[in-house]
Amino acid sequence: MSHLSPDRYCAVLGAEGVGLGHWHGRQHQWLGSRAFACDAAQPAWAPALQALAGLLGEHPARGAQLRVLLSARYSRFCLVPWSDAIGTPRELDAYARACFENLYGQPLDDWRIVLSPEPAGAARIATALPEALLQGLQALGRESRLSLRSVQPYLMAAYNRCSAQLTQGDFLFVLAEPRRSVLLLASGGAWQQVLAQGCADNDQALQALIERTCELYGEQLPRVYLHAPGRTAASQLTAVQLCEASTESDPLCAMWRAVA
Template sequence: MLRLSPDVIAVGLSPAGLVMSRINRLTRREKRHQALQFPCSLTLAEALEQLGQQLAQAEWQAAAGLRLVLSNHWLRFAVVPWSEQLASPAERQALAQGLIEELYAEKASRFVIRISECGYGRPGLAAALPQAELQQLQALAQQHGLALQSLRPLLMEAFAQQPHNLRGNDGALACL
């Protein structure tokens, strides 16, 4: 059951730990903040289990939504070159799948792949997340009555925070 609470839980998740904030969407004020460092580097599945344990605590319950930023460590990326010969989004998606397979020697069918388009005539960026972990995350959100409002790689979140600094053709973004 989804709740009508004005609160959302924003989470940053990495192999080394997690950072959580409970934010009121109406006032944009942070109501609670917590950081947890893991004792060792975790897989995404293990980190999601840790997130589930935190969400079960009373101070994180009864929120309406979950916004998650994932470490780039768990994702696969590929630049999808622009081509006028690709006539449909499905063809562009197939190209992204082929690039992921070629770059990482892993079957693209294991992943959910999304392309961030940069406009006509410009390359896009494909991000691939293992399908099993996405399903685990969706089940986790449902179990805690949260709508999964946003799921973004750290790279895309960092890019979105710098729109004015990255205009034009010159520029670079490093995300460590």
């Protein structure tokens, strides 16, 4: 028997659907997607978990590894400034939670905080994920006999994949997911701002959002980089360099292919 690496699956939890991709060795295969309806009586992630359970049931893969990418719909973002007063991981977590509470006006007791690794003196990008969603994914992995290897906001995965294409210096990185965009502004080698906002799925709305963000930057505009999975018309935007140009019209498949 050949002891090769196990099969690997990647699930993408989008704003209105979930998708599943598979790779074995160098072979990649998109297995499909499943839409779901939002229910105001449930948390935003609940129908996504249900849809993913159904999709995994159609493609049983016991013993395989599972990676999960989360749309910005299921995440909250915040800039955490540097503080010389922070000396331990527990203090840093409490400080990040205070930053979130100040920004959103409510505590995030039931959310897990993940901070970007940055050098001393630099601000960090903090991401908050619902603890119940993470526990639900762990339970779904056990039920499906899958090894849950990672759960990651798509913003982090996309930025890490695109970062080699970004020039040094000041820039604005824009992730335009369906219905929601996230913008990361860097200046002087450090993060200056993170903004997540609902945005219509057209070039005009996205261009206006980019221009408003650039106005906060000052007279010398930063270089703008765009990653817009599933938006084949994004090249019409002005002053934007595409990090990942794609002709894939299914945003879930495009998100999977961009980081596979």
